Amino acid sequence: MTAHPYWYRVLLDLRALLFPSNCFGCGRFDRFLCRDCRHQIRALSQEALQSRTVYYRTSDSARGLSVWYLASYEGVLKECLLRYKHQGATQYAKLLGVILNGAVSKIPAAPQLVLVPMPSRRSKTRERGYNHLRLLLRCRDATAARIPVCWLLRASYFRTSQVGSSAGDRERNARRVRVNRRNFQRLRKRYPLAQLLLVDDVCTTGATLSAAASVLADTGCKIFGAVTLCSAKRHKS
Numbered sequence: 001m002t003a004h005p006y007w008y009r010v011l012l013d014l015r016a017l018l019f020p021s022n023c024f025g026c027g028r029f030d031r032f033l034c035r036d037c038r039h040q041i042r043a044l045s046q047e048a049l050q051s052r053t054v055y056y057r058t059s060d061s062a063r064g065l066s067v068w069y070l071a072s073y074e075g076v077l078k079e080c081l082l083r084y085k086h087q088g089a090t091q092y093a094k095l096l097g098v099i100l101n102g103a104v105s106k107i108p109a110a111p112q113l114v115l116v117p118m119p120s121r122r123s124k125t126r127e128r129g130y131n132h133l134r135l136l137l138r139c140r141d142a143t144a145a146r147i148p149v150c151w152l153l154r155a156s157y158f159r160t161s162q163v164g165s166s167a168g169d170r171e172r173n174a175r176r177v178r179v180n181r182r183n184f185q186r187l188r189k190r191y192p193l194a195q196l197l198l199v200d201d202v203c204t205t206g207a208t209l210s211a212a213a214s215v216l217a218d219t220g221c222k223i224f225g226a227v228t229l230c231s232a233k234r235h236k237s
């Protein structure tokens with residue numbers, strides 16, 4: 001773990017004095033995220049790759065989609081991700097991005113892999129002021145960056161927020177994923193044998209990933225699998 005420079009720690013301490021707060025990971029009276037909890041999150045990038053299978057339909061069959069991830073969606077990681085995604089806490093982008101990078105760089109090698117991030121609604125991205133997956137993907141190191149990124153999917157206008165939504169709502173939302181035709185043509189030209197690796201921050205029910213896989217499979221794309229930063233534990237397989 002690299003220590004923060006002295007001046008930075010002094011600044012954090014001053015902020016803690018002016019705006020008293022508790023660490024959202026352990027509740028200790030400290031900064032917003034204490035050093036131990038930060039270290040705990042960073043260490044997740046060294047975990048072994050796990051996988052679960054979600055299923056998706058094509059026009060003629062049902063297929064399994066392997067979803068790889070390093071961490072469970074729980075505890076301090078979950079708190080951090082929620083703050084990053086929904087409360088504008090972009091200061092955690094690098095910390096979380098390192099875990100996604102760790103997962104991507106451990107994916108079994110395959111020819112012409114292309115990362116396909118799951119889309120966010122435009123209105124949501126505008127409201128947040130950032131695309132949360134784009135920021136996370138910026139943290140890829142040389143190993144992970146060997147896999148190019150193609151923004152092949154877009155969210156339909158009517159896709160609603162997933163916060164607090166039921167599995168049924170998620171299913172309906174998931175159907176509202178579309179292929180970006182222009183980027184699809186570009187992909188075909190540049191990587192004619194592309195095998196797609198879907199990317200998302202968290203896999204909960206897997207409905208969104210499987211809907212995206214269905215839409216892409218129906219356009220003739222080859223789906224290799226999916227990679228997420230973390231996955232809901234109860235679905236571990």
Ligand SMILES: [Zn+2]
Pocket residue numbers: 023024025026027028033034035036037038
């Ligand atoms: Zn803590």
